[in-house]
Amino acid sequence: MNILVNLSDNYKRWADGKLEGFTDKIDDLLVEINNPLSISTAEKSQINQIIKSKNVVFFDVNKPIPDKKKQIKAYASIFGMGDYELDSKSDTDGLTEIKHNKKTQQDIEYIPYSDKQLNWHTDGYYNSQSNSILSWLLYCVCPSDDGGINKYMDHEIAYILYNKNYQNITKLMIPDSYIIPENKSNGRPEVKNPVFSFVNNRLNMKFSMREKNIIWNEKITEEINNLKNIIESSHDYHLTYKLQAGQGVVTNNVIHMRTAFTNSKNKNRLLYRLRSKIRVSC
Numbered sequence: 001m002n003i004l005v006n007l008s009d010n011y012k013r014w015a016d017g018k019l020e021g022f023t024d025k026i027d028d029l030l031v032e033i034n035n036p037l038s039i040s041t042a043e044k045s046q047i048n049q050i051i052k053s054k055n056v057v058f059f060d061v062n063k064p065i066p067d068k069k070k071q072i073k074a075y076a077s078i079f080g081m082g083d084y085e086l087d088s089k090s091d092t093d094g095l096t097e098i099k100h101n102k103k104t105q106q107d108i109e110y111i112p113y114s115d116k117q118l119n120w121h122t123d124g125y126y127n128s129q130s131n132s133i134l135s136w137l138l139y140c141v142c143p144s145d146d147g148g149i150n151k152y153m154d155h156e157i158a159y160i161l162y163n164k165n166y167q168n169i170t171k172l173m174i175p176d177s178y179i180i181p182e183n184k185s186n187g188r189p190e191v192k193n194p195v196f197s198f199v200n201n202r203l204n205m206k207f208s209m210r211e212k213n214i215i216w217n218e219k220i221t222e223e224i225n226n227l228k229n230i231i232e233s234s235h236d237y238h239l240t241y242k243l244q245a246g247q248g249v250v251t252n253n254v255i256h257m258r259t260a261f262t263n264s265k266n267k268n269r270l271l272y273r274l275r276s277k278i279r280v281s282c
């Protein structure tokens with residue numbers, strides 16, 4: 001909810017409700033899907049209810065799925081996702097395998113496809129406003145033995161905590177809060193973005209803790225540092241979970257990070273990812 005255009009009572013009610021309703025108990029955020037080939041109406045309504053209030057929902061498919069990629073795409077469309085981001089690593093539908101790729105130097109340096117820690121970010125922070133990633137799905141085919149734990153923080157909670165501490169949210173809404181320089185190798189032009197914006201009246205956040213390839217506007221250095229502190233220090237509002245094989249998560253592009261991981265001889269971490277330009281609001 002936009003603090004700038006809503007009555008303070010309405011905003012306070014929404015913000016208090018979000019903070020009081022927070023849970024880090026994964027069981028309360030997880031829906032078991034009994035028949036992988038068909039989500040029941042009750043399961044779907046449970047999924048809708050959780051993501052509507054928390055912006056994150058986990059799902060668990062106990063039985064083996066015959067064609068995982070096809071089925072995950074089918075689930076995503078049931079969740080309301082679509083208009084997927086296509087990139088050099090995705091298939092023609094936008095599904096990407098997230099795994100440690102040792103093939104080229106470029107792959108090694110590109111952190112999502114390495115075994116390194118991935119710091120707090122929202123997906124697509126280098127996309128333009130008109131091309132924003134509003135939701136994403138991860139499905140775990142195989143976890144690593146060691147590490148590869150994700151942490152999540154609802155971006156609406158980060159916004160609420162910032163507003164509780166500071167009265168200058170507009171500074172993080174300026175259209176040139178940061179610049180992503182032009183990428184000559186893939187032809188991506190320079191991009192300027194706000195951190196917080198409202199898309200169809202719902203909060204959208206573009207953020208990365210990375211220092212590389214992102215130039216923060218010098219006019220808002222203090223505000224960015226304050227926001228980074230809030231994200232890193234608000235342990236009470238972090239969700240920590242390592243997806244197991246057959247489990248997935250759908251989020252409205254909340255802030256998230258991943259710890260480093262180690263593949264073992266016969267166990268290579270593999271997750272599928274879909275990134276959508278549609279918010280899952282149900």
Ligand SMILES: [Fe+2]
Binds near residue numbers: 121122123256
């Ligand atoms: Fe991500």
